Amino acid sequence: MIDILTVQIIAALLFCIGVAVALVRRNIFFVLMGVELALNATNLSFIGFSRTFSGSASMVGQIVPLFSIAVAAAEACVGLAMVILIFRARESLDSESFTSLKE
Amino acid sequence: MISQSNYLWILPLLPLLGSAILGAIALATSHHEKGANEHRTGFLAVLFPALAFILTAFLSLQLEIGHSLRQVVAPWIVADAITVNFGFLFDDLSRIMLLFITGIGSLITLYSVGYMHGDRGFTRFMAYLNLFLFSMITLVLADNLVLTFLGWEGVGLCSYLLIGFWHKEAANGAAANKAFLVNRAGDLGFLLGIFALMTLAGPAGISYTELREWLHNPLNAEILAGQGQVLVVLAAFFLFWGCTAKSAQIPLLTWLPDAMAGPTPVSALIHAATMVTSGVYLVTRMSDLFVLSPAIMHMIAFVGLGTAMWAAISGLFQDDIKKVLAYSTVSQLGFMFLAAGCGAFDAAIFHVFTHAFFKATLFLGAGSVIHALAGEQDLRKMGGLAKTLPRTFLILVFGWVSIIGIPGTAGFWSKDLLLERVYNAPFMGHTLYYAALATAVLTAIYMTRMMVLAFMGKYRGDEHVKAHAHESPWTMQLPMWILAIGSLLAGFLWAGMIPGADLFGRTLSSIVGDAQRIAVGAEHEGPSAFVFAVLGTAAAVIGLLTSFIIFTKFVPSPVGLPAPRGFGKVWTFAFDSLHALFIKPTRALAWVLQTIVQSLFEALQNAIGLFAIQTSDLLRKLQSGSIRLQLGLSVGLTLLIAVAILGRLF
Secondary structure (H helix, E strand, O other): OOOOHHHHHHHHHHHHHHHHHHHHOOEHHHHOOOOHHHHHHHHHHHHHHHHHHOOOOHHHHHHHHHHHHHHHHHHHHHHHHHHHHHHHHOOOEEEEHOOOOOO | OOOOOOOOOOHHHHHHHHHHHHHHHEEEEEEOOOOOHHHHHHHHHHHHHHHHHHHHHHHHHHOOOOOOEEEEEEEEEEOOOOEEEEEEOOOOOHHHHHHHHHHHHHHHHHHHHHHHOHHHHHHHHHHHHHHHHHHHHHHHOOOHHHHHHHHHHHHHHHHHHOOOOOOOOOOHHHHHHHHHHHEEEEHHHHHHHHHHHHHHHHHHHEEHHHHHHHHOOOHHHHHOOOOOOHHHHHHHHHHHHHHHHHHOOOOOHHHHHHHHHHHHHHHHHHHHHHHHHHHHHHHHOOHHHHHHOOHHHHHHHHHHHHHHHHHHHHHHOOOOOHHHHHHHHHHHHHHHHHHHHHHOHHHHHHHHHHHHHHHHHHHHHHHHHHOOOOOOOOOHOOOHHHHHHHHHHHHHHHHHHHHHOOOHHHHHHHHHHHHHHHHOOOHHHHHHHHHHHHHHHHHHHOOOOHHHHOOOOOOOOOHHHHHHHOOOOOOHHHHHHHHHHHHHHHHHHHHOOOOOOOOHHHHHHHHHHHHHHHOOOOOOOOHHHHHHHHHHHHHHHHHHHHHHHHHOOOOOOOOOOOOOOOHHHHOOOOHHHHHHHHHHHHHHHHHHHHHHHHHHHHHHHHHHHHHHHHHHHHHHHHOOOOOHHHHHHHHHHHHHHHHHHHHHOO
């Protein structure tokens, strides 16, 4: 039986790793992967809390990750499609070269 | 006897409806090259005032003398301290006022249909006239001071709109502004008067009938004799202050001569026959209050006499035909206030009534002359018009004999009665009488001067203009003839020397009888009415002959603009100079405020604006477009907010 606190600590660690990857890496695929990792870290946190609480709160903890996974799948589709389009236009995967949205 | 009525609200509604319809038509046709059809709009414009007159006449015939009708339509202001209703009171005073306001108002509207023919603003003009009649009816029909004040403001607004009607000339706009501003100075007095009455009598201080009962209630005698005395004097003083602006008395009289910038029917209706007499109406309506402070009564009498004399002398120097009539209006209003100040409220109202007839006749006749001479108002460029415009001449003669007081005319009966009452007044009556008699001589002189210069001798103007001179159309002729006949015969409603001919006096006695007994005291034996009549006639005839001899010989040369010169200029603009003493410091203060205070505030505003611009410039740099930086910033800020919230929680 894994400790409840351990689950939360692992979730927080995964989240931090995801954010750090998204911030530090310049390759746009890694940024997307970082974001996905952070998203799944929160899902893990939800699952952990579903064991902490009981009754309806527990149900919420199990259902929300399902929704989250569905939305993340859709989001990944859109995100990858956009990356492909941007790559075709710019011929580059470096996020620093996509700065046309500044003031 | 006060009885309830359910129909009084229709009276003011009729012209308001007319104004709304005409205003809508004027707006709808505002973008057209030509205005709406003049026949139809003219018909509508005359219809509603005429219906109001018919209704007034019907109600007046139904109602016996001494009875009155009252209707409370709806509550207006309901508070703990006061309750003000949209209430109407149709009593002996308001019925007289209403009869001549709606009657003469309808006639002058009909005249305007002819006079304003072809003017692009025809419909707008008619809408204003109807709005004016609505306000005037509200003013005299209201059963409380606050609703009267509403009408009082309404007529002021219409006066402003109509003086500046031809607003493409800057001078007309300036005259309209002057009239409005001077009247605002008077409105302040009116409001203070209402406040003083509310302080004195509480909720009863607003309604005319309740205030009357309150003042006559023996239970309140102690208050009136003690601490209330000051408030009575203050209320009377402030209300009279309001009247001096509306009725052009010293010192707030400078606006009326300038008001002649408006179209002539406006001068006839608003600045001669009706609106300017509302001050006399108010003093008469509040006569029960005024007689309680003799000092204010004396002040009214002296202000009235001073105004009458000053304006009569000013009238001598005017070369503009409308200006002569304007000063004569101021002078006649002075006579009315002189009578009111001497406690002869009924004689004052009778003079208001006859004055409405003969002054409207004179103005409309002058308008007819101006119309015939293609807008010429300079008396020096007229002369010999009796042959060219015989009908207009005859109409003006009717008005002229009436204003100077030739026996039998309306002006004779009212002025004679007025002067007799002044002579019998308890305070300095004799002195006031002789001064007023001298003013009557002056009246005859300047009015005869106007007639001689316009109609006698040789024509001095442009021959080209004379060739086109023509009598006016029937829409102008008909009202002039009715008013001219009225200015001959209206006096027989109260012909003092004819037994039984005192309908007017009997009608008013229920309103002002008590007040006059307090003001004048017991009747005492004075000289017989015949003596006054002879003296009054002598004054008229002396003035007439003097003027005739002088002005048939010395004819002014038509050079330059028709403005008073030399001493005449100093005298005429004496009060304008007096006002300048108040206006100049105000202008200086305005300059200080504009240049110094305004620039300070502007600097402050600019500083704030500059700060916002600079800060936003700095913040804008953060929008680099780099995904990593933006993401890092949002994560960092989210963390910051989370830390802040957690910090507050624990």
